[in-house]
Amino acid sequence: MLFFSIIVPVYNVETYLKRCLDNLKNQTYNNFEVLLIDDGSTDKSGLICDEYSSRDKRFKVYHKENEGVSSARNLGISEASGDYITFVDSDDWIDITYLSCVTELLEEANPDLLVNSFNRADDKSIKYIDLSSKNRKYFSGYEALYEMCVGNYFGWEPVARFYKTNKLNNVRFDEKIKYGEDLLFNYIFLKQKNITIIYEPVAKYNYYYRITSAVNSYTLTQKWDDIKVIQFIIDNEKNYIGKFLLRNCLWPRLVNRCKDALFSMKKEDLNHAIFLSKILRPYFWIILLGRNTSLKMRIKTAIISPFFFFGGKQ
Known part of the structure; x- marks a missing residue:
């Protein structure tokens, strides 16, 4: 039975955090851990993480000084014990059936990376991001790199995908880079030898776009x-x-x-x-x-x- 590690970097998102964590807690597939990396939050985000951890043993909290999202994700990778790692940003949320709907494919095909579609949400609506056809696709590392750059099937983001944990042993986010770190992380991952990738057009990840996010203020x-x-x-x-x-x-x-x-x-x-x-x-x-x-x-x-x-x- 597959065990998932869900890594959630947290920094000053008290307004959105409970929505994210409730949808994780209520997953219809139960064999997972949630690694909450509190990256030096100055609002109530850290307390919210502690609250969920005290009520559900699947939630583990790591409080650290503020060093950025790459540092938080790297700590999560180092502490993860699952067969697959998936990243969820703390202002986003996933459908409660997300893990259930990908488990069978992961168990049967055993890919190094599974990439999914996602929805883009704001305060008014949720829009499905249709990057490609609605059919499942299989890629080699080079083919996936091409598709990532072209943007036909998936982009540079690390969310809405599942990385095989043992393929991340030597892959980390560059903590010195503040913009473009996701592209570099995925590039290094895909350049490994004999990598297998599956694109599955399942839109269960909701990417919340907010103008006040760090990236949009650079x-x-x-x-x-x-x-x-x-x-x-x-x-x-x-x-x-x-x-x-x-x-x-x-x-x-x-x-x-x-x-x-x-x-x-x-x-x-x-x-x-x-x-x-x-x-x-x-x-x-x-x-x-x-x-x-x-x-x-x-x-x-x-x-x-x-x-x-x-x-x-x-």
């Missing part, structure tokens, strides 16, 4: 990390994956962030845009005049041209 400068991650992968993938990331992930990010900085009133953003423009400069005319460049991207590229002819030469 400045342009703080978002520099994901560009570094994308560049790292491009440098290591001298194939279609690298070319796809260059044209469809790196270039648009550089252009969009330069554009945003051009209209920013913050000096640090303008300085950062000048720095980004130096990375973008070798591709500037290719993007502006390229046959495959959309009209929208051409316009944005033209808008940021001052960085290349003035600020970008500093």
Whole structure:
């Protein structure tokens, strides 16, 4: 009988936490542990974790100083004892039948990674994210890496998926990266030898989008990390994956962030845009005049041209 480790990083989410934990507690499949990693919360989140732990022995609480979500997830991985690990963000929630509906497939196919669909929720509605067909798909590590980059079947996020625990022995989140750490984590996981992945279009995970979340409050400068991650992968993938990331992930990010900085009133953003423009400069005319460049991207590229002819030469 499969045993699951559910890792929940917790930081100042007292408004949403009980919804998340109630749905975990009420799972129709009972063989699991919940690792609540309280990452130095200053509200009542830590007390809520203690409350659930005192009432249900499946809930285990780890209180630590605030070091970020990657540090919290890494602690959870180190303490996990399940056959599979799944991550649930503390402001999200899963359907009470989630574990039940994936158990049979995991037991029969024994994949290293099971990826599911998910729902995107806000305060008004819940929307199913239809990334692909409605059929089950099997992938090798390279095929899954391609699909993750293209976004046909699944994206960069670590949630709504189940990782085989023994395949995470040498895989951790980079705690120095604040933006783009999920992509790097999944890239390292998928680069292991003889990895098997299944995509199962089960939408039992509800991703709650809130404007006040840490990621949505990052400045342009703080978002520099994901560009570094994308560049790292491009440098290591001298194939279609690298070319796809260059044209469809790196270039648009550089252009969009330069554009945003051009209209920013913050000096640090303008300085950062000048720095980004130096990375973008070798591709500037290719993007502006390229046959495959959309009209929208051409316009944005033209808008940021001052960085290349003035600020970008500093």
